[in-house]
Amino acid sequence: MIKHTPIAQTRQDEETCQLGDVPFVFLSYDEPWADWNWRDLKSKVPTAMRVHGVKGLDACHKAAANAVEGQWLVTVDADTRLDPRLLKATVPTALMHDLFRFDWLSRNQVNGLWSGNGSVKLWPTRLLQEMQTHEAAPDEKVSMDHDIGGVLPGRSGQITRPERGAYTDPARTALHGFRAGYREAVFLYQLAIEEVDRLSLDGWQQASVARILGVWCTLGRHAPNGHWVLYGARLGLLHHAQRQLQDPRCVNDYGWLSELWSHDVAPRYGLAGTDGPWRWDWLEDDLLKMGDCIRADLNFPIAEFDTVQSQWLVDADLLSATPAASRHDAIGYLTMMAAPDAHNAEVARPLFDVARTLDHPSAFHNTGLTYLRACQASASREMADWYFRAADALGNPHAFGKIEHLRADGVFEDKNRPARRACDYPTVPADKIKSLDIDGYCFVFDKAVQPTTEMEKHVPDPNLCTDGRVIGYSCYCQLTSQIIHSGIRFGAVRTFLDAPDQMPYAVLPKHLGERRQPKSRKEAALFAESDFNSGILSENVVILADDDTYRHAYLAAAETLLVNGKIQTWPQGHAEWLRFLNPRIARKQAFLEAADKLDEDTATALIRTADAVWGRLP
Known part of the structure; x- marks a missing residue:
């Protein structure tokens, strides 16, 4: 049975491990192009080894583990090539235990998808030697992948790293x-x-x-x-x-x-x-x-x-590889609980940042725990209190007990920083602001925008609205299938009463609304103008359903705004496919633009999430 063992003693005094410092093993079976890719890998990693012709996916990986000395190895599939910069990718050594595998997603050269198919993997050798997958799995288990989480349920897992520098071409024949x-x-x-x-x-x-x-x-x-x-x-x-x-x-x-x-x-x-x-x-x-x-x-x-x-x-490159928020949260929790010291909590927080930005409820609770473990200063406990309250609002069953303990310790709720789900705040149409007769915070929706169920999963942070500032949220457009960076504002009611037209100083890359189909040609043209002003049309691409009544009005306005621009139009079936498969998540630039205007902690969380979703160059 695998025990929870840290990385080799020689690396324990280092904060990170560089991928290029680990032994590489090239795996090939019958691929006619394998020799060519093998020579390419050897030119970048001269010490790489090769396992060839071993039948069975479990068996060939065990052969790879037996081919190296030490606790870790990197596997590269026969149809995968590396950008040499990927060798400089790093992993925090605090995460390197023999229960975790690290993946670097590969871009499929046929369909453009970033996924685990053909990915570069950093394995603990003990995990490879102990797991039973594919042809070695028990008879009653359907195993078609390396089920890392099933080696020791609740303790083992895989971590996807943000660097993107691998390319797989599985269709040479x-x-x-x-x-x-x-x-x-x-x-x-x-x-x-x-x-x-x-x-x-x-x-x-x-x-x-x-x-x-x-x-x-x-x-x-x-x-x-x-x-x-x-x-x-x-x-x-x-x-x-x-x-x-x-x-x-x-x-x-x-x-x-x-x-x-x-x-x-x-x-x-x-x-x-x-x-x-x-x-x-x-x-x-x-x-x-x-x-x-x-x-x-x-x-x-x-x-x-x-x-x-x-x-x-x-x-x-529209189809991002949206990571599973639950996986980031689970690995963060396992890392944080591995040792009671503050260091592990700090290592785990980046994982919680990603899961929390993707609105995973328990990530709010676990972020609160990192602040308690980091130090016992008053500011740290107040931060923990808000995250526990946010987790409680989202239904996390463990958060309320933590809040009670903080109250017993003299940490009381900050009334200026409520923690409520977005759907529990008042929602006001933009043309009805002057009729507000409430206090606190509210959402203001433009005329053509309506709330979606995403509001039930999100907790806005009023701290982003200090000094009368307003923050914005994106929304999804039914006409163009684009994420629009306007239409929803959040702030203090008194701010909207004093300045009904105040625009957000930052737009968070989280869509809480949906822009409906236009009701007239004039409104369709206004949509196009709004998209141009907010940068949606800057890439000269719009995706439209062919049967939309006001498609031509939108197109005409967009073509007028885009001098020499080119607009892609798609028939209805294609648009439906894109709506289903194109992840409803803002492009990376939207994350980075919001991060430029926000406080350090929030900006860091947004950048980490952008890297996790869209990747980054090594």
Whole structure:
């Protein structure tokens, strides 16, 4: 059984460990391009080692662990290449225990998605040696990934680091493109149905991984062998969802997948045992038929993008890899509780910052704990009190007891800094401000903006509204599918009474409202003007539903504002897909612009979250 052991003694006096200082192992099996990627890795990491041809994903990783000396190793998949700057990425040594694995997301060269598929991984060797996954998993367990959290539930976990410098191309041949798409779709659908049971969702389409599955099934027609990735993903999804797979674990067996390819797939579009030429018209026809089946029978809104549209979407890099807030919170808690000293609390706080900015309830409670553990000064305990009150407002069951202890210690609620959910504050239309007859704080919504359920999950910090300042929130536009940095303001009622038109000094990258469809051509033009003034149109791209009544009015106004600008328009089905799969989270620039105007603690939390969601260069 694994014990909770820190990093090697030689590193305990260092605050960070640099990735390039850890042994690298290159993993390859049958990829024709593996030698080329291996030479590329050796040019950047001369000491790298290679494990080749070991059958079984659990077995090859154990072979990697046995190939190195020491407590840690880095694995690089055969279809992944590194930006050499990634070698300078660092990990706090306080997080380096033999129960945690660290990942650096890789960008898929076919669909543009940043995800764990092909990611660079920093492993504790003991974790690799002890875990049982894939072909080594118990018979009753469906294992298609390295389930780090399942090694020791409640104690082990994985941490995604913010640096982005890995690129994976799984489709150098038709077979490998098909295999990559099929395996990933079966794996993601399995995760989705498990999430339904765990979270009592209404359907697998609501699972957090459904968005990633949709990308695999939609984008790729522009890329070499991208059609085969799409075909494999759609076939894998249909096979698993329609129960045509007796055991989804068969995707762990590359031999089984090769048989599926050579017997059922390749002969349909070309000659078995070859890599083309293919009947692309037949392949495209079947892709469309599978797409119709997925939309109709599975109620899953994938779209059919042509090569130009697919290339544009991948180049636009719209599809961020939104991290799981719960994972950041869980790892932070495990780190903080590993030792009672203040140092571990300070190391854990950045993880809580990300989870809290993404409105994870327990992260407010755990942030409060870091202030209690950091020091017992009055200011620290007052900070802890606000975070506990915020956690309590969000329904955290442990926060109320902490508040009672603080009251017994003489720390009383700061009446000027209430902790309430956003939906519990008064909401006032902008044209009704003068009729306010209340005290305290309130939200002001522009005429075309309406609140969403996101307000139930957010606790605004009135400290951001000191000295009569007003802060803003973004909202989602039903017409353009864009996040708009205007339309919602939060501040003291007396501030709005004195200055009804006061604009926010900072707009937080959290959307609490939705801008409805325009009701007239004039309003559509006003929307366009507002988007231009707030910078939404600065990138010369707008996504529009083809059947919208006021689309042309918006377009005409936008084209007038954008001299020589280019606007992308999408038909209705494409717009629906983008609304479903494009994460409703502000672009990184919005985080950074807000951080420039806010206090140090809030700004740091926003920057950390932006890095976690959108990544950063090493």
